[in-house]
Amino acid sequence: MADSPDPEMHETGPTAEELEAAGQSAMFGGAAETPAVKPVPATPSDAQPYRVLARKYRPQTFSELIGQEPMVRTLANAIARDRLAHAFLMTGVRGVGKTSTARLIAKALNCIGPDGKGGPTIDPCGECEPCVAIAAGRHMDVIEMDAASHTGVDDVREIIEAVRYSAVSARYKIYIIDEVHMLSRNAFNALLKTLEEPPAHVKFLFATTEVEKLPVTVLSRTQRFDLRRIHAEQLEVHFRMICEKEGVEAEAEALHMIAAAAEGSVRDGLSILDQAIAHADLDKAHEDGGKVTAARVRSMLGLADKTAQRRLLGDILGGDAKALLAGIGDQYALGVEPLALMRGLMDLVHRITVAQVSGSEPAAPSAEERAALQDWAGRLSAGQLHRLWQLLLKGYDEVRGAPDPLVSAQMALLRVLHAADLPDPGKLAKKLEQLGQGGIPAQAASGDGGNSDGASGAPAAKLDWAQLVEQVSRSRAAGHMLLANRMKMQVRVVSLEPGRLTFQRAEGFSDDLLPDMRAALSALCGERWEVELADGDAAPTLVEQAEAGRAADRQKVLDDPLVAATLSAFPGAEIVSDDPAPNVNEQAPPWSRNA
Template sequence: MDDTQSGANAAGYRVLARKYRPRTFPDLIGQEAMVRTLTNAFASGRIAQGFMLTGVRGVGKTTTARLIARALNYGDRPAIDMPDMGPHCEAILESRHMDVIEMDAASNTGVDNMREIIDSVRYAPVQARYKVYIIDEVHMLSKSAFNALLKTLEEPPPHVKFIFATTEINKVPVTILSRCQRFDLKRLDAALLASHYAGIAVKEGVEAEADALAMIARAAEGSVRDGLSLLDQAIAYGEGRVKAADVASMLGLMDRSRIIDLFETVMAGNAKGAIEEIEAQYQGGGDPATILSDLADYVHWVTRLKVVKEGALADSSRTEAEKTRGAEHAQKCGIAHLTRAWSMLLKGIRETELHSDPLMAAEMVLIRLCHAADLPGGEELAKIVKQAQSSERVVPMSARELLRNNSETPVESQGSLAVKPQVAAPTETRAFSSLKDLIALATEKRDIKLKTDLESLIRPIRVAPGQFELALEPGAHAGLANEIGRKLEAFTSMRWIVMVAKDGGDKPVARQRQEAKDNLFMTAREHPDVQAVLKRFPGAEIIDVKLPDDSLPPPNMSESDEEPR
């Protein structure tokens, strides 16, 4: 082949994403619900004047819009089943039909662009049955442009149809959405994408390994177009063959078995081995952030195997090593350890992406994971400390030693750090005998200001049905009592007399709550179990103490009457 012929072939090459763009509705993969709805609507003649297509990038929004435009102008009447190419089909699919107007809202955002559409809709189509306006990324239209389009969209001429596409449906005004028939195009799962790419590889005469296609499908993140672009790149990279090793190198991925090895090393608490493994993967071309992402993916996979084993094992996008070794890890690892590793990896991936030296950041993430891999949770830690106290050991132990010495040994907890207070049964009628009743009323009516004022700005003296005696806190405005009275009358449909005393009354509820929490914090710190934990783990601190909402005493209870908690 001479250079001229080679150049002509290169100039005429069509990328896979365009070459295998669906030309009929059966060609759309993973969108069965939408196809069924459109089929029934067209068969019954219940065709909407506007369609809204939404979904992530590359799932086929623009392609679907063109298919709908083709269906509207197909044959003698609109039809979803289009076995043959009609007189308008080719031009519509190639975006060159004069009656199917495609525009990008990103570059046509203003009201003047919408006025052009409004002025042109009155004219009948030149060739086709319907004049169809396809507006891509419609969420980028300005507010005035949306408003200008409203009336025309609601009552368009019978020969006009609108089709909108967007990746950010939340930015489209509800007034537009309510005038359209909405279709949410699904993100495709990796197994379906891998099968689709395998079929395209056969049509292209390309030899492709199943593991390589699975890698591409996972990297596509549900986007058909993204995956086809990667497949195009992989074919060129492998000179006509798509091999797993080449795809991994191209995407900066590592062999899945090495990610599993890294998982085992980390969960065993072997920090030295984890550092050596990630450095080896880095020298082999692996990206540190991608390695951590793959590790997080495997943690999620093991967690799924632990929760829904049979359903997870049916995932054809997973390698045999992931299924076999993953099932073993699901039996050995506890949910608490897996969820902790997941949370730490999510934070660590972000740190690695932002750091100037990604490998350094990734190593620190792995070191944290190794040291936290077998640390017990709070509840388990309390049991371990109790058992250690009962054995009268004095020598301080590390958390790892405590866990090792007490693993698989159930211990019944004889006490707790906090006892949930008894909750009184609700009464059927409201007596309004305490400030607590009034605060509950404000909460029920969703009056946040009244609730805040009752908790922070007044000192309650006496509460009875229709009567409320109080004293004001410094900083409360003079008209607060009248405001409270008006709101109580509106909420209860009874007359309220709000009397203001110069002094007296209990402390404001907000202050009582803070003091109760401070006391609870002090009580928790002095608890023997907490003292034991602080002693065995030097440097540990109590960060917070959760206070149940109903743990406060009634506002008219004095401090001396308050029961200890």
């Protein structure tokens, strides 16, 4: 006999002895009896193959689709009001339910209810023939196509030809095209007309992870749903429910790590959970009986221990470089990747910052970690946290591209450690600004060095005058920068006191600076200034002082014995400065000099 299609048992044929006995019975006129067929238990190879959790717990109703409530609400209203679009586009990152949503929409539109009289509903029964067939992927009016392997015009032409025919048994003929962005440009162009005005019995359901690659002409013809990443808290609840259904015990911290590693993808998280359960099953002989523990998940994913992460952050903030290097070495020896180490520290700094800004308790799986993060949130300033984040982010990029990630991580974290003691850049810049806007120096205001008896008064006047001109130059008032340049070139100070300036013009200049200087100095110092021309000993202008200084430096170089010997050995040689002195005639406006 042929093997039975029933996977649970096989039938076996009669033995040779039984056939012989049956033949003899028939020969002597007796009724030939067919030997009894004995069921044989299925062997392990005949049993139902194991289905991974991501397939086993694929949502079968919209209520099981987690994290996409806005989309479900929109679809429910559209179905209730009979305002169904002819094409839907589901987009989002991997594993958030795009294809599952497309199948649920197909069931919702074609469900006829247990009694066969129902209409489109947001809660398909899952019992009628269309629901069962669509869930099993065998309904002839729901066609699924993978655009990655059907990218050409010929594939789309088949769809265009088929949409003219009505559905065989369902209410709507539905085309589900997964990864639709893989279609060629010509294929999209061929589909446009049908997509814009399809027959009433046809619905298109598109799914893609790269919506930006779709032509605008296609986007404008579809109703788009952006499926969101699933929050880690929702994933934890979902994974805990699945563990209960599977009869698996799991620690809360282990589920928290799996949810964080999933990065918002349900499918990725279930794949990790599947691996964690298998990892735990291998250790059933241990005292925890195969329990999914945080330690095993951490080891499986190559993550740093949370306690070790906090210890490393404490070493950085405490400036203990030796302990920091030892901690990095210990984590690397335990199998923690340097990139995962950097990411763990970044996560700590982020959670501390969020707790500080929000004023709420930090998000942490344990009370111990929550208390530590709360303490840092109270002790660290916002500037320190932002600087830590920027330094860790730079270090993360360096480790990711480094030929030796461990060495790169060590150097990056040492840089963070040494930068922790630096003053805040914002406060430092503010102090420098305050020093720069300090006004007249105290010695000028008190009259120190302000004697006008020839040479003794000149040095003080020069110093004070240079600072005053610099203040005018930095002023934001209109024309002050140009005025400061003219003051540097033209003003030879005779005397300088608080509220009073007497000066002489430099040779070759005739323009009247008195009104402009009086107004500028009065506005700068907040008091009325008297500015006038006077005779007497005057200090050189600031430009003349600069030129004199450069001349003195040049002469000092020329007087050097080595330079003198070199010039003697090379007659006609000249000393050329890398920073030539500015030409006063070029700086002065043509209209300010005598003809």
